[in-house]
Amino acid sequence: MSEQSGPTLQDQFAATNGDHKSLWEALWDDGTYLPWDRGQSSPSLVDLLNDHPSLITPSSSSPSQQLTSLVPGCGRGYDVLLFASHGLKSYGLEISSSAVTAARQNAKTSGLKPELYNFLTGDFFTDNWEAEESNTEIPREFDVVYDYTFLCALDPSQGLREKWADRMAGLVRKGGVLICLEFPLYKDLELPGPPWPLREGVYRGLLENVGFVREMYVTPKRYLGSGEGSDMVSVWRRQ
Numbered sequence: 001m002s003e004q005s006g007p008t009l010q011d012q013f014a015a016t017n018g019d020h021k022s023l024w025e026a027l028w029d030d031g032t033y034l035p036w037d038r039g040q041s042s043p044s045l046v047d048l049l050n051d052h053p054s055l056i057t058p059s060s061s062s063p064s065q066q067l068t069s070l071v072p073g074c075g076r077g078y079d080v081l082l083f084a085s086h087g088l089k090s091y092g093l094e095i096s097s098s099a100v101t102a103a104r105q106n107a108k109t110s111g112l113k114p115e116l117y118n119f120l121t122g123d124f125f126t127d128n129w130e131a132e133e134s135n136t137e138i139p140r141e142f143d144v145v146y147d148y149t150f151l152c153a154l155d156p157s158q159g160l161r162e163k164w165a166d167r168m169a170g171l172v173r174k175g176g177v178l179i180c181l182e183f184p185l186y187k188d189l190e191l192p193g194p195p196w197p198l199r200e201g202v203y204r205g206l207l208e209n210v211g212f213v214r215e216m217y218v219t220p221k222r223y224l225g226s227g228e229g230s231d232m233v234s235v236w237r238r239q
């Protein structure tokens with residue numbers, strides 16, 4: 001995590017005219033203040049995948065099929081590489097091209113086969129995503145989508161939570177799963193973001209409304225960062 005002596009993330013977002021995408025890009029372009037970057041995947045996700053391998057295993061009817069995963073707002077891509085390390089064809093999406101560059105650099109040091117991961121530049125809310133190679137075929141639906149520190153990075157006063165849920169319903173294939181590491185559940189609802197505070201009922205209301213059924217609700221064995229003792233993992237199956 002980087003140190004900051006100037007305005008906090010919340011101050012900087014409050015000072016915009018609502019154009020948060022440009023601020024995310026500016027933060028990544030500057031690269032000196034990325035307080036959300038923990039340098040690794042959350043052990044809560046690591047444990048979930050190890051303890052529940054069926055979530056990321058092809059069905060017995062097509063055992064040789066390679067599953068796909070997507071991490072929206074992937075930052076440096078630690079979680080993308082975690083899914084890739086389990087053999088999924090893994091995609092990370094970032095609004096910031098500087099973040100994508102950083103993720104590609106980071107991936108090179110992972111030792112994973114490059115065909116297992118792909119970092120895309122684009123806006124989660126549009127279909128206009130770009131890969132490094134222009135002829136890359138980008139899936140429009142995924143078997144597994146993971147959200148951590150992405151929903152909470154979207155300003156609820158801009159109506160983005162409902163749009164997030166609608167978009168997730170379009171991106172997770174029928175029968176696929178959305179895994180949410182729910183954060184920050186501890187944060188006072190009156191406090192400004194990012195991260196904007198969330199609650200279990202907010203995830204449930206949003207996702208049940210667009211055809212997801214919660215299949216698992218897990219108290220993590222291990223945590224990373226300020227969600228320690230309060231984060232929860234939810235797994236949502238698209239009907």
Ligand SMILES: C[S@@+](CC[C@H](N)C(=O)[O-])C[C@H]1O[C@@H](n2cnc3c(N)ncnc32)[C@H](O)[C@@H]1O
Pocket residue numbers: 021024025028036037038072073074075076093094095096099122123124125148149150153194
């Ligand atoms: C709080 S950061 C979390 C990054 C990463 N998940 C991590 O834990 O290190 C949120 C990320 O979402 C990205 N982002 C914000 N809005 C986006 C959008 N509409 N589409 C794609 N990425 C977006 C930002 O650039 C930022 O890197």
